[in-house]
Amino acid sequence: MIAAATAALALAINAPTRTPRLKNSIIAGEVYDLDSHRVLYARNSNVLMVPASTTKLLTEGTSLALLGPGFRWTTPVYRTGPIDAQGTLHGDLVLVASGDPNLSQRTQPDGTLAFENEDHAYDGSPDTKAVPGDPLAVLRELAAQVAKAGIKRIDGSVLVDASLFPDQGTESGTGVVVSPIVVNDNVVDITITPGSRPGDAASISVSPQTPYVSFVNRATTGAAKSDAT
Structure with missing residues (x-):
């Protein structure tokens, strides 16, 4: 049976x-059963x-062993002042980043994580795809919970407390910054779509929408299989 x-x-x-495509590759690996030691x-x-x-696998295995399969991140939101009868918060609203890597809601309806083998972090690949879903879904849900708690207006600032750990610079494989607050995997997706005919203007979309990124779009649509310029 085991054999x-x-x-x-x-x-x-x-x-x-x-x-x-792998005929000239060197492939190596070993599978070891920790229970049977075989x-x-x-x-x-x-x-x-x-x-x-x-x-x-080392990171994932260590996390599973130390935190357990039932571990869930929590992202608390605090206020620094009172709320008046009209629902105005006289103070700041503070989101405390907990390092949740799935703050951008990559969970599909069946409970599994949405996954692209060459996702938006690998921008140098022609097969790169944005991860499906609304990257701000969880933040919108948090905002709805804040409103449900009675806050309709903020006479102050909305702040993110990212002091859990210092930013770790960029990850070597993708160039993405590792930080306590992770929105859309710390990536801004820029999608360029050609027009219907050669010469038509190409359209540019950005996700998530942010005032930190702007464009002067002079891109036009080339003929099929033409070189990029």
């Missing part, structure tokens, strides 16, 4: 590696390779 399962695992792992699969397991994104 059959191990053989099936090897078949499932090896099958995608037999594509023509190697279930090995292929070039002694060959030194650049670990790349497989190092994420």
Whole structure:
């Protein structure tokens, strides 16, 4: 039974590696069962390779072990002053960033995370796609909760407390900043759409909409398969 399962695992792992595009590649890996202390699969397991994104497994495994599968981030919102009878907050509204990586609501209706293999962080790839969904959905929900609590107007400022940890600079693989507050994965999506005919103006859309990004659009639509200029 175990031998059959191990053989099936090897078949499932090896099958995608037999594509023509990988024929000159060196593929290495090992699957080790922590319960039985057995190697279930090995292929070039002694060959030194650049670990790349497989190092994420260490972060994910450590988080799962320390925080548990039921852990949930909370993003509290506080006020620094009183609310009068008209619903005006005399003070500031402060959102305390908790480092929630899914603050942009990537959860699909079935409970799974929306995923693009080459998502918007990989802007150098021609196959890059924006992650589906409204990146401000959670912030809109928080705003609705604030209004439900009786705050209709703010006589002060809306602040984000990002003091949980210092910004960590840019992530080496994508150039994205790692920070306590993460909106749209800390990316602004810029989508350029051609017109219906060559010579037509191209349109530009930005998500999320922000006054920090503006354009002078002189882009036009070229003929099919023409070079970009």
